[in-house]
Amino acid sequence: MLLFIEQCLNGLQFGLLLFLLAAGLTLVFGIMDLVNLAHGSLYMLGAYFAATFAALTDSFLLGVLLGLLATLVVGMALEVVALRRLYGREHLDHVLGTFGLILFFNELVRLIWGPGGMNLALPSWLNRSIEILPGVPYSAYRFSIIVVALAIAALLYVVVMRTRLGMLIRAGASNREMVSGLGVNINLLFTLVFGLGAALAGLAGIMQAPILTAHIGMGENILILAFVVIIIGGIGSIRGALIASVFVGLADTVGRAFLPDLLKLILSPAAASTAGPALSSMLIYLLMAIVLVLRPEGLFPAAKR
C-alpha cells in the first residue's frame, strides 16, 4: 500500500513535469501553429545551464534562477533568428527544420560540455525525505516538484485567463490576422509566448536534472511524451494538457510498477516477464492511439478557427 501511494505520487510528479513541457509546446502549437521538435532541446539546455551556473555560483537556487533566465533568452533568440521564418509553413517544414535544430543543439552541447553528463547537486534542505502523511515518507525534492508545478499551473491559468497578455494570447490563438489587424505587435507577442514556453521547458529540465543527470538526448524521449500529452489533451488547450499529462504520468509510472505483477495473475511467469515491460512502455502510446481513434482531435479540442 505504501509502495502504491509512493508510485502514485511519483506518477503525479512525472505528470506535472510533463505538463511544464507540454504547456509550452501546446501554447506555441496552438498560437503560432508551429510544431516545435526542438522544444526538447530547450529542456536539455535548461538542465545544462542550471548545472553550470550552480557549479559556478555554488548556490542551487541561484543556479536554477540563472539557468531559467538563460533558457528564456536562448528561446527568444531562437524564435527571432530561425523559427519566426517557419510560421505559416506546412507542418512538414516545421518537423524537418526543427529536427535539424535537434541535431544542432545535441552536437552543440557535446561540443561545449563534452559527451559526459552533468550533475546538479541538491542542497541538504531538499535532499531528504519528509512525512507528507502520517507514516508516509516521501522525497522532499520530488514533493517540491509537485508544489512548484502546481503553482506554475495556477499562475499560467491566471496569466492566460485573467490578464491582458493572456487575452491577447487567446485572441492570437483563435485569429492571428485579426489581432495584428487591431494594432497588436504580433511579432513581439509571439516572441514572448515562445520565450515563456522555452522557460517552462527549461524549468522542467532543471527540475529533472537532480533526478537523472543532465545528458545529451535527454530531451528527445520526453519530447515524444509531451507530444502524446498535447495530442491526447487537444492541441492548444492548457486545461487539456494538464489533465492529459497527469493521466499519462500516472499511467506510465504506475503501469511500469504494477503491470508486470498484474500480468502474472493471468499469464505464465515467463510470458508475463516478457510482455510486462513491453506493454508498460507501450501503454501511453496505446492510450493515445485509442483516444485519437475515438476522438480524432483530442479530448479537449481548442475552439475551432
Place this chain on the structure above:
Amino acid sequence: MTLFRGNATTSLFTLRNAVVAALVVLLLTLPVYTDLTGNGFLLTLFTRIVILAMAATSLNLIMGFGGMVSFGHAAYLGIGGYVVGILAFEGFSSGFLQWPLAIAISALFALVIGALSLRTRGVYFIMITLAFAQMIYYVGVSLNRYGADDGLTIQRRSQFAGLVDLSNRTVFYYLCLALLLGSVFLVWRLVNSRFGLAIQGARSNDRRMQAIGFPTYRYRLACFVIAGAMCGLAGALLANFSNFISPATMHWTRSGDLIVMAVLGGMGSVFGPAIGAVALLLLEETLSGVTEYWQIILGPMLLAVVLYARGGIVGILEKIGRD
C-alpha cells in the same frame, strides 16, 4: 513523356532529367570502378544508400503524392528486417520464404496502422503514426528470444537456391539497385495512373474527391499499404546488408532521416527521394570526415533547405533549368 509528374509540355532534355540520368549511370557503373580501384568501402556505402533510397521512395509515395506525412515509416524497415532475422534465427533461410513474408507482414501492419491513422488529419496523423512506430519499437525491445535491445545477428543471408548469391557484394549491390529502380518505376506508374491521380486529388481536396464519387479513405489506405510493403522489402534488404537487426532501426530519428531524404531530394517527384538519400548520406560521410561534430553543420543545413530551398534538390534543378 517525362519521368516526372506526367507534365507533357516539358521536354525530355531538362537539367533535372540529365542529373537523374547521370546518377543512374553512376550507380550502374559504380561496381566497375570499385573493382578497378579495389575500393570496397565505397560499394558498401552505396549499397546502404541504395537500400535507404528505396525506403525514402516508398515514403514519398504517401507523403509527396498522398499528403500523408508518416513519422513512423522506419517501423516497416524494422518489421521487414525482423521477419528476415527471426526466420533465419529459427532456421528458415530461404529467401523465397523470407522476402515475400517480409512484404506481406509489413503490408499487414500498414493495413492496421493505416486503417486507424487515416481517421485523423494533419499533425494528428503525424503523431499517431509516430505512436504506432514507438509501440512497434518497444515490441522489438521486448523480444528477449531475439536479442531484445541488443539486436539479432543474422548468421546466413537469404538463400535463393543458388540463383542469386547475396554474399557476393557486387551481386547484392546490383540486386538492391534493381529493386530501387523497380520501386521508382512502380511509384511512377502508380502516380500517373487513375489510382495515383485519385490519391493526389484527395491530397488537394478530399471532400471534392468524395463528392465526385471516390471512396478516398480506401484509396489512401491502399496507397499506405503499398508504401509499407515496399519499405518492408527495403527492411529485408537492410537486414541482409548489415547481417543484423535491432530495435534501433525503428527508432523515431530513423523515421526522421527518411523524411529528410525525401524532402531534401524533392517530394512529389519520383526520383527526388533517391537523389536525397544519395545527397544526405554522402554529406554525412563527408562531414563526419571533416569534423567529429558534423551534426552541428548538418542541422542548420536542414533548416536552410526548409527555409530557402523548397522543393529540395529537384526543385533547385528545375529552377536552374528554367532560368
